[in-house]
Amino acid sequence: AQSVTQLGSHVSVSEGALVLLRCNYSSSVPPYLFWYVQYPNQGLQLLLKYTTGATLVKGINGFEAEFKKSETSFHLTKPSAHMSDAAEYFCAVSDESGGYNKLIFGAGTRLAVHP
């Protein structure tokens, strides 16, 4: 069965600093991986996804993630944090069993950005 582990429930960075949010997955088959962002009192918005092909995936708002099969990781990065990036971030993997995109989410990482 697929699973996702996000290391660090809270991450705090300075404005302009590198953002690194960690995600490790467990899957018996090549995974489909997603990063979603949730702003306060809002639903989830897709940042980026990995399906097949290029292992470095670029998303919206300057975020990117690299799929590393050898490390079973899909860490999210952004070179320079902005105050508006403060939100909760969820890594997710598709559960293969049903043949549809049933998402298995990590516990989430809350990102704080301070001046």
Add this chain to the structure above:
Amino acid sequence: GAGVSQSPSNKVTEKGKDVELRCDPISGHTALYWYRQSLGQGLEFLIYFQGNSAPDKSGLPSDRFSAERTGGSVSTLTIQRTQQEDSAVYLCASSPRQGLNTEAFFGQGTRLTVV
């Protein structure tokens, strides 16, 4: 509409009462999901609808929970005899088609508080 719409946005109910939560998916989307977001449990899959196929109800936590989707569009999640542990944010999502790498578009959620 432009996005997934959920109503009500907030619901406070007394323990033991029944509640209905509504989801209007994006027009033309055939796949519809319900997830629950609660403290300590993170984001949990509840149920999945695809077209006229039988729904995947494997995530429903008890027989007090049920959902239907009428005409392949609007969905209602019903919780009978609510308990305090049902307090959570209930998120609905829709996708344009079935598929493992298909993006799910989320609504803003219904925050349910059982007192």
